[in-house]
Amino acid sequence: MQRAATDKLSFNLRGEYLNDSAGLFYANAAKNNKAEEITFTTQYQLWANVLSRVEFRWDHVEHVLPSTPAA
Numbered sequence: 001m002q003r004a005a006t007d008k009l010s011f012n013l014r015g016e017y018l019n020d021s022a023g024l025f026y027a028n029a030a031k032n033n034k035a036e037e038i039t040f041t042t043q044y045q046l047w048a049n050v051l052s053r054v055e056f057r058w059d060h061v062e063h064v065l066p067s068t069p070a071a
Helices: none
Strands: 002-004 011-019 033-047 050-061
Touching: none
Parallel strands: none
Antiparallel strands: 002 011, 011 033, 033 050
């Protein structure tokens, strides 16, 4: 989803969801693993063909892999 505040300034929001019930992406983790991701971006066009972006991203995985330390 993108919203333009001005001709040069815009805000973007996107999200992703994964339901890995077959264990395809996280083979060492429990089945029915779920993952979510949300990214918020502020974009500003400095001049022609030059964009500046700042992003905030949040990720979450329901079952962490055994070799990955829990946060």
